Amino acid sequence: MPSSIANHPDRLFPADRAVREIARSLHAKVENLPIISPHGHVDAAMIANDASFPDPTALLLSPDHYVTRMLHAHGVDLAQLRVGGSQGASPLEAWKIFAKNWHLYEGTASGYWLRQEFTEVFGLDDLHIDDEHAESTYRAIEAKIAEPSFRPRALMEQFNIEVLATTDDPLDSLEAHDRLAADPSFAPRVLPTFRPDAYIKFWGADFAQRADKLIQTAGDGQAGYDGYLAAMANRRAYFVEHGAVSSDHGAQTPTTLKLTRDEAAELFTKGLAGTASYAEALAFEAHMMYQQAAMAVDDGLVMTMHPGVHRNTHPHTLETFGPDTGHDIPFAVDYAGGLAPMLADFGTAPGFHFIPFTIDETVFSREIAPLAGFYPSVFIGAPWWFLDAPDAMMRFRSAVTETAGFSRSSGFIDDTRAFCSIPARHDASRRVEASFLARLVAEHRVTEERAHQIIVDLVDGAPRRAFKL
The missing domain is CATH 3.20.20.140 (Metal-dependent hydrolases)
Structure with missing residues (x-):
């Protein structure tokens, strides 16, 4: 069975061993520095109100046009992904559509980010983002976002x-x-x-x-x-x-x-x-x-x-x-x-x-x-x-x-x-x-x-x- 690459310590580093060693040392210098994000679109009210996130689909799929446009290109109706407040499917059904099509994101930047989120933020095995495990991964994220520590x-x-x-x-x-x-x-x-x-x-x-x-x-x-x-x-x-x-x-x-x-x-x-x-x-x-x-x-x-x-x-x-x-x-x-x-x-x-x-x-x-x-x-x-x-x-x-x-x-x-x-x-x-x-x-x-x-x-x-x- 293939192993996850999400947490590989050398991800994005050069393939050449000598150069990779230097990259490791440089990354270690900045890996834990604070994040400074001087331009973005997160809603300040979301942070100020400190409410729980509504559901996995509303958090990770519906508002992210990087994610939804890929599925739309493969024939998925945006309503099924609950884009723009639409409710053509339930949050779980939308997630199942995404999980079934997870393979489409291989090689994309959005796939790279999501893989990191699944493993490092939600503690999931990214190899389980698929049709078979769609409901179990949805429930795992659902439980995670209900925790007080996840506000x-x-x-x-x-x-x-x-x-x-x-x-x-x-x-x-x-x-x-x-x-x-x-x-x-x-x-x-x-x-x-x-x-x-x-x-x-x-x-x-x-x-x-x-x-x-x-x-x-x-x-x-x-x-x-x-x-x-x-x-x-x-x-x-x-x-x-x-x-x-x-x-x-x-x-x-x-x-x-x-x-x-x-x-x-x-x-x-x-x-x-x-x-x-x-x-x-x-x-x-x-x-x-x-x-x-x-x-x-x-x-x-x-x-x-x-x-x-x-x-x-x-x-x-x-x-x-x-x-x-x-x-x-x-x-x-x-x-x-x-x-x-x-x-x-x-x-x-x-x-x-x-x-x-x-x-x-x-x-x-x-x-x-x-x-x-x-x-x-x-x-x-x-x-x-x-x-x-x-x-x-x-x-x-x-x-x-x-x-x-x-x-x-x-x-x-x-x-x-x-x-x-x-x-x-x-x-x-x-x-x-x-x-x-x-x-x-x-x-x-x-x-x-x-x-x-x-x-x-x-x-x-x-x-x-x-x-x-």
């Missing part, structure tokens, strides 16, 4: 998470964050992140209502575009007061545009009226990326950008199950040209930090690393989404290091809604970094002593530096 606050401590940033609506009261910050018995830092996308994109169905509410709430009594800008700045200040260190922007492209006040106001009026063309909507978004950078220079929030994704490409799935359900598709981007207006004015501004992320691998070595290799404001965003996988992370490290070195990185970003996958994702990144550095040591390009210093900085120093922690 979110306890897991934050068990996972050794020192910092966890959430992603939050600009008008969120941040009450859950305040409760956690005020609790002397809770050591981890749970930080809000200002995410204004829905208040910037004209093509959102409720843009006008959102923009109007933003102005009414925080516009200093001003109307129109002037009130809108004032409200953005005021809500950013509110987030800073409540612990935020960054703003995040899921822009369509990395384009920035410096419009006059009157040009921007005219576009904003069209956006409210629903008469703006798509090109005008993109122009306004690009202008607001420039404005968000200008605000960041003033208030100190780190600006992160996640462009280059065709969102919600399948209309029926969007209508039935909602957004973030697995049908977003990457496209190529132009960072160097797109960021030119913003970097011309703010690229060397004291204290401004800008972190570009991409899922267009071609820009790592061609654009992002050269930008970070010149502008003191630019830090290289870690591999994200389709690229936060072992081989892609190795390609990333190879692509950017020769131009920008190790010190210009953001640190690993797990970007996850799947709370229990956080330790596995961070450990995978640490193993990849160890493997990359081990090769440089074996090739006599970096000393082993220096490699030990570098890997600690990559895991711990880089996110603290880039995100001003």
Whole structure:
């Protein structure tokens, strides 16, 4: 009978024995360092309320589009997986569908993370994730999540998470964050992140209502575009007061545009009226990326950008199950040209930090690393989404290091809604970094002593530096 590979001490390490020994030593240096997660999508209220997780399917399957999209590609109806609140099957029946198809995840990043979760978090034999053992594994996880020691606050401590940033609506009261910050018995830092996308994109169905509410709430009594800008700045200040260190922007492209006040106001009026063309909507978004950078220079929030994704490409799935359900598709981007207006004015501004992320691998070595290799404001965003996988992370490290070195990185970003996958994702990144550095040591390009210093900085120093922690 085959043995489990989930707990193999050399997973993701080089096959060459000599290089593997070096990787082992490097990984041991950082294996137990605290997790710093400066960008993700875990709900702060879940942690603050500290309620038990509802069931194994709701915890591990339904909200994880990495998992559900694979099953959908093989003909499974998303309703059967309880995606978007649908109840086409019971939680146990959904789990049985997943277990029967577990073999589909071999070689995938999501399969790697899940295998680690099953063994290290839930104490399961991952060889028993199959049709025969589906109900018994479901019941084992069900019993585990019912334990008091498996509630979110306890897991934050068990996972050794020192910092966890959430992603939050600009008008969120941040009450859950305040409760956690005020609790002397809770050591981890749970930080809000200002995410204004829905208040910037004209093509959102409720843009006008959102923009109007933003102005009414925080516009200093001003109307129109002037009130809108004032409200953005005021809500950013509110987030800073409540612990935020960054703003995040899921822009369509990395384009920035410096419009006059009157040009921007005219576009904003069209956006409210629903008469703006798509090109005008993109122009306004690009202008607001420039404005968000200008605000960041003033208030100190780190600006992160996640462009280059065709969102919600399948209309029926969007209508039935909602957004973030697995049908977003990457496209190529132009960072160097797109960021030119913003970097011309703010690229060397004291204290401004800008972190570009991409899922267009071609820009790592061609654009992002050269930008970070010149502008003191630019830090290289870690591999994200389709690229936060072992081989892609190795390609990333190879692509950017020769131009920008190790010190210009953001640190690993797990970007996850799947709370229990956080330790596995961070450990995978640490193993990849160890493997990359081990090769440089074996090739006599970096000393082993220096490699030990570098890997600690990559895991711990880089996110603290880039995100001003």
